[in-house]
Amino acid sequence: MKLADLAQQRQDYSYAFLDAHAKRELRRRILKAIAIPGYQVPYASRELPIARGWGTGGLQVTLSLVGPESVVKVIDQGADDSVNAANLRRFITTMSGAKTTIDTLQATILQSRHRIPEEIMLEGQTLVLQVPDPEPLRGVTADMSKAHQLHADADYGQMWLLLYEQLVRYRQYIQGASYPSLVNGRYIISPSPIPRWDTPKLHQAAHLTLLSAGREKRLYAVPPYTNVYPLEFNDVPFQVEDQKGWVCKTTGVQNKFMNELPQEDGTSQYELSDSGYANKLADTAQSGATYYDDQGDFYHAGYLKPPVIPPI
Amino acid sequence: MAVPAYTPSEAQARDTFLALMWALSYPGRVYTLPADGHALSLIGVTLLDLETSYFTPDAVIAENLAQTGARAQPAAKAAYHFYPVLDAANLDGLHQCSTGTLLYPDAASTLVIGCQIGIGAGYILHGPGILGQQTIQLDGIPADFWLLRSAVCRYPLGWDVYFVDEQRIVGLPRSVQVERSST
Numbered sequence: 001m002k003l004a005d006l007a008q009q010r011q012d013y014s015y016a017f018l019d020a021h022a023k024r025e026l027r028r029r030i031l032k033a034i035a036i037p038g039y040q041v042p043y044a045s046r047e048l049p050i051a052r053g054w055g056t057g058g059l060q061v062t063l064s065l066v067g068p069e070s071v072v073k074v075i076d077q078g079a080d081d082s083v084n085a086a087n088l089r090r091f092i093t094t095m096s097g098a099k100t101t102i103d104t105l106q107a108t109i110l111q112s113r114h115r116i117p118e119e120i121m122l123e124g125q126t127l128v129l130q131v132p133d134p135e136p137l138r139g140v141t142a143d144m145s146k147a148h149q150l151h152a153d154a155d156y157g158q159m160w161l162l163l164y165e166q167l168v169r170y171r172q173y174i175q176g177a178s179y180p181s182l183v184n185g186r187y188i189i190s191p192s193p194i195p196r197w198d199t200p201k202l203h204q205a206a207h208l209t210l211l212s213a214g215r216e217k218r219l220y221a222v223p224p225y226t227n228v229y230p231l232e233f234n235d236v237p238f239q240v241e242d243q244k245g246w247v248c249k250t251t252g253v254q255n256k257f258m259n260e261l262p263q264e265d266g267t268s269q270y271e272l273s274d275s276g277y278a279n280k281l282a283d284t285a286q287s288g289a290t291y292y293d294d295q296g297d298f299y300h301a302g303y304l305k306p307p308v309i310p311p312i
Numbered sequence: 313m314a315v316p317a318y319t320p321s322e323a324q325a326r327d328t329f330l331a332l333m334w335a336l337s338y339p340g341r342v343y344t345l346p347a348d349g350h351a352l353s354l355i356g357v358t359l360l361d362l363e364t365s366y367f368t369p370d371a372v373i374a375e376n377l378a379q380t381g382a383r384a385q386p387a388a389k390a391a392y393h394f395y396p397v398l399d400a401a402n403l404d405g406l407h408q409c410s411t412g413t414l415l416y417p418d419a420a421s422t423l424v425i426g427c428q429i430g431i432g433a434g435y436i437l438h439g440p441g442i443l444g445q446q447t448i449q450l451d452g453i454p455a456d457f458w459l460l461r462s463a464v465c466r467y468p469l470g471w472d473v474y475f476v477d478e479q480r481i482v483g484l485p486r487s488v489q490v491e492r493s494s495t
Binding site: 009014016017021023024028030031037039064065094095123149152153187208223224225227 | 313316318319321322325326332333334336337358359360363364413415417418439441442443467472486487
């Protein structure tokens with residue numbers, strides 16, 4: 001026997017970059033987050049070779065889950081090929097040997113900045129959302145410890161007041177992305193800056209969603225088959241973005257979330273925000289089932305209600 | 313650059329964690345822990361380090377857990393509890409164990425309990441992670457455990473429980489309601 005056989009191979013990095021101690025802490029926190037849907041669990045948030053604010057929260061969660069057999073998809077605003085997504089994907093695969101895909105249904109781990117894909121995610125898949133600001137109450141109280149106390153007391157009166165004031169001033173809810181939502185009837189979360197279009201996709205989903213804010217050192221979860229309701233008054237239902245009549249310029253589909261491309265002549269063209277889905281349609285004209293059908297109807301019938309404009 | 317080595321200990325910790333994570337995400341479904349080693353110690357080694365504390369009445373498990381660097385604590389103070397068998401004496405300790413506080417519900421205890429899965433009394437579960445309802449059968453869990461759980465666990469406070477039968481594991485987070493099945 002030679003000494004070289006006994007000695008451990010030189011390693012410049014731990015597997016999946018984070019050391020065992022960091023992963024263990026993160027994993028303990030993830031389990032608590034799943035057990036208390038919507039509660040923001042504090043965690044250590046380690047240094048990574050990318051700056052905080054560029055997806056380090058999501059990245060740490062992905063690194064604590066990933067293994068050689070994992071299939072990873074990373075998107076940024078729906079696109080697989082943006083700089084942020086491409087760099088995160090390259091880092092994850094370099095550090096773990098995981099395979100990558102742009103097909104939502106093939107992914108075991110899907111890390112996303114600000115979109116949930118159009119195709120319905122399945123049981124056993126994990127959606128990791130990068131969160132810039134985990135605190136839904138920040139708009140009504142700047143003090144983190146006060147917000148923490150309000151969550152503890154389930155005291156969300158100020159959030160309702162905020163919505164009421166929006167209705168008084170604008171006759172509609174004006175919050176766009178990160179629409180505050182009630183999880184499992186207890187905690188209000190910011191679902192990360194996904195458009196309102198994506199918020200209902202968290203409700204009674206088959207997949208597990210983990211949301212993680214690296215800069216703010218908080219992570220929270222929406223387990224599978226959990227109730228998630230956007231805040232709304234009974235008589236003025238929550239609405240998703242109205243994109244009726246918008247047609248994707250490359251695939252010709254409607255009633256999916258679109259990017260608006262302003263043209264020189266002042267008009268607009270539209271294209272699918274979910275680039276993996278667009279590629280699939282272009283290649284095979286086939287896709288998995290989608291959250292919104294071709295008529296724009298959401299797959300949980302009755303969850304989204306027709307618009308009501310309150311009287312002045 | 314070569315991918316960092318996926319060492320056996322790395323693989324074991326990750327496989328154990330994934331079993332725990334999916335067991336908690338889909339409560340009542342049976343998942344499988346890696347086959348090597350004693351299941352309760354394996355979970356301990358995966359989750360514990362010097363930042364945490366544990367309690368177990370079992371001498372062998374205690375010895376394994378001590379090597380993680382975690383602190384041995386009495387039942388009232390420990391964050392992670394390991395019971396190979398849940399008997400009347402252990403139930404007294406459970407009575408004191410932490411369900412967290414409203415400010416920090418994540419400070420609640422995690423219980424890992426040995427039992428038999430798939431035989432014995434039937435239970436119906438409802439709640440997050442469950443589509444409609446999920447049924448499980450567990451043997452070796454005293455009826456007083458369920459009474460205690462419903463008495464002290466007031467959501468969002470409560471224990472997060474794993475039932476372990478050799479390599480099989482079932483999760484029961486505090487968010488799930490349990491009823492005894494009549495059949």
